Amino acid sequence: MATPSRIAVARTLHLVFGEGARVPDAWDAGLPAADAGLANALLGQCLRRWGTLQAAIRPQLKDQSRGLPLGTQVSLAIGLAQLAWLPGVSDHAAVNEAVDLATSREVGFPPHKGLVNAILRRAAKDREALAAGLDAMDPALDRSPFTRRVLQAALAPRGGGGVEALWRRLQAPPHPHFRPLRAEPLPPGLEPSEILPGAFHLAANAEFPAQWLAAGAGMVQDLSSQALLSFRWEPPVTRILDACSAPGGKATALGRRFPEARITAVERNPARARRLRDNLQLRGVQADIVVEDACPWLLRDGPSFDLIMLDAPCSGSGTLQKHPELNWLGDALDLARLLLAQRTLLEAALPRLAPGGLLIYAVCSWLPEEGQAHLERLLAGQPRFRPAAIWPAPMGTEDGPTSLFRPDPLTWAGEGFQAFALTV
Ligand SMILES: C[S@@+](CC[C@H](N)C(=O)[O-])C[C@H]1O[C@@H](n2cnc3c(N)ncnc32)[C@H](O)[C@@H]1O
Structure with a gap:
């Protein structure tokens, strides 16, 4: 009988490759x-190296033209990944548990028990050679057409080049960053980031500060989001709109930075809105929460805002390091629908910007059509809106302060992000 951890991995791989679903947040x-x-x-390892693992299995099949059932692919990937890259797992556990998975009707394919057993026993004879062989295979095997396009887009502002370096960075497991929210001692192991003042990361082998987070004393927030929120803006801010606000990371940062301002946080997904409410309450941030689609809400009569944050739904193409399954799911994304949603939200939000106010549009994506292209169309069609250079030069692609936040993917360790700032 396979252990719960292997069964959970197998079920999650079925979700991704069988149902085209994202890895659930709390899958473990x-x-x-x-x-x-x-x-x-x-x-x-299974998600990041799925293409390599499947390519390594193919030559060992009698009939290479016939595809393998997903249950067999999953059992073999789990077995091979342990043998190659998880040296702490014994040969016996790696092989036998994968064979047990293969015999399960839910996550395996029982008729292929013998095949799985034979391939894994052969691989277990020389684990070093297995790892060396897999690591020598073409890294492009692990990149979908979507990812290839994303990498090109990420590197385009620096004139292309650097695909393999960026890919290597994205293949490393991510290291979370944190933001303290209270003036109290930090949990052991939290160290200041050398890249961004106010951000913290976890020292090697330090315990994850789960209790500190659960108490609302700090939050997990990617370096890019933290840098985005460190914008320079002097005019008074008394009314803030966070138009796409769950789970509330940016609303929290805005609430702390502008404690006198009244925040309206809109979120259309009721389950996510509950998480938003809980997070803001825990962190002591006051906000009027509206559970509704922001587009019709914005188009109704209502107040204008000195600061609008539009952290729009997007492809998430900048989060490939944290969400490796996106590599395999990206080609099926309905990008046209996302682009329309982004454009509709932007057009609905602009009339609600108070004179002299600031609108920040942000997406965790490198694809230019989700960011820069919206800006260009908007500036051409609505010239009364002007770019606001609120971020320091290193966050953009120009020499001076920038209105287009687009950190360089090879020198900046945060997620891929594009944001622009406008004033009127
Ligand atoms: C990128 S996430 C926002 C993250 C959030 N700003 C933070 O920093 O924690 C986008 C959110 O917008 C919500 N959303 C998408 N379309 C929306 C719409 N038309 N109106 C309101 N919320 C929307 C999604 O449900 C999702 O929770």
């Missing part, structure tokens, strides 16, 4: 803490 929630580390490492 039911696992004992001692198993969650192994499960995360294993899932990460």
